[in-house]
Amino acid sequence: MTDWNGKYSPEEFYRKTISLQCYPSFEHLIEMQLSFYQWWIQADSGFIIRGHQNFPRARVYKMPDGTVFASSDNEACVSFYEYTYHNGGNPFVNGLFGLFQKERLFLSYPIQKDKSYNSELFISDASQSSFRMGGATGDPFRSVHQLKLSHYLEAAENLHFKVSPKHRCGVFLSPLNVVLTPKTPRIQGNNASGFYHGLKKDGERFSLYKKDVGETRVVLEILHAFLIRDLLEIDNGLLAYKAYCDMCQLDFQKQIALIPTLIHESKDYQFDFDKASKRAENVRHKIPQIGDRKEKVWTSEYKGKAIRVGSTRFYVTQNHYDDLVRYPECDLCIEVNPRKGNHPKGVYKIPNEKAKKFIESKMGTPNWDRHQNFKQDAIPSGLTDYFTNS
DSSP, rough: OOOOOOOOOOHHHHHHHHHHHHHHHHHHHHHHHHHHHHHTTTOSOOOEEOOOOTBBBBEEEETTTTTTEEOOOTTTHHHHHHHHHHHHHOOOTTTHHHHHTTTOEEOOOOOOTTOOTTTEEEEGGGGGGGGGEEEEOOOTTTTTEEEEEEEESSOOOOOOOTTTTHHHHHHHOGGGGEEEOOOOOOOTTTEEEEEEEEEEEETTTTGGGOOGGOOOOOHHHHHHHHHHHHTTTOOOOOHHHHHHHHHTTTHHHHHHHHHHHHHGGGGGGEEEEEEGGGSSSHHHSSSSSTOOSSTOOOEEEEEEEEEEEEEESSSEHHHHHHHHHOOTTTTTEEEEEEEESSOOEEEEEEEEHHHHHHHHHOOOEEEEEEHEEEEEEOOTTOGGGGGEEE
8 A cells, every 4th residue: 555654745746646657647548538528529418427416326317408317426437537547548339328337337326315316307226227336446546555536627516407417527537637636534443544634835834625635726736737737748648638628618728828837836835644543633633724613613514505604703714715616606604603702793695706706805815825714803894785783
């Protein structure tokens, strides 16, 4: 098992993953991306998406326009990526469903039967359509090297009628949309696996999203930039990257222009990974992370059409901003229940765009760069119309 324990610059970590052959070969990545794109560009049905909300995993659905798709947790991506690692591209003679069924690639285990789902669009459980259900081993990147797959472009957002299963499938399974990072800790009884993650910028602790470098936007952008930089040096690499950008609705020219900037900025960052078995739980909790708050009543959850937050004062974080971007149909609702201080008790109901613009106005300040948050013991200027006393 690969040991990631230690400190790395982002490029040192990336180079280690390449030297250990954690990623599929660039030739295999290019071959599969092009092969997948050639099928996808002509396909009008038979897609596999990351299950979410009304389309939970391990089921087959049919849209009103006749588009059929299956849903899965990340196991489908892991299984598809493992196939890419060992085989490269595939002609997709029988489509994506045919590839998964013939090669015995995995969809995730079914979710509990009482989980809500769109019954009007439901066709059948995936297992009834000859799909293989279970947990993909992810050999060797997941099983041998203790790495997890993270998507550079989010693959688990809501599936609305305006966002097609075809687009979701391209984002979910494109091999160029995958970045590999160490697994986070998993402790079962006396057994521990994975690594505690730390990130520093200019020598100062930088907050992580969900305590995971693989979930933190800036890390994904940097590691993806290294991968694409190297891939573009290989035959057909540029063609494969253009195909990926088309599938994922990314601006190719803007993405290319970002690469040198991100690689230059990567020099300001440092990764710090510690074995789960080597670090006491109470030590880990002393590291500030997005989501860890002194306010005992602090909560954050996604419900209906609002991202709901509880705090003892006005308080927004990078976590909240990421959720606002991820769920553009949701507004930000902050319930303030002060224990002391000057902030009145009440509720903020801030429209999505207004909330994002307010948070963006705080980005780039010393406090935001260091702590990834903004707090104020009073109603911020410009938000008084969105606060109601209780």
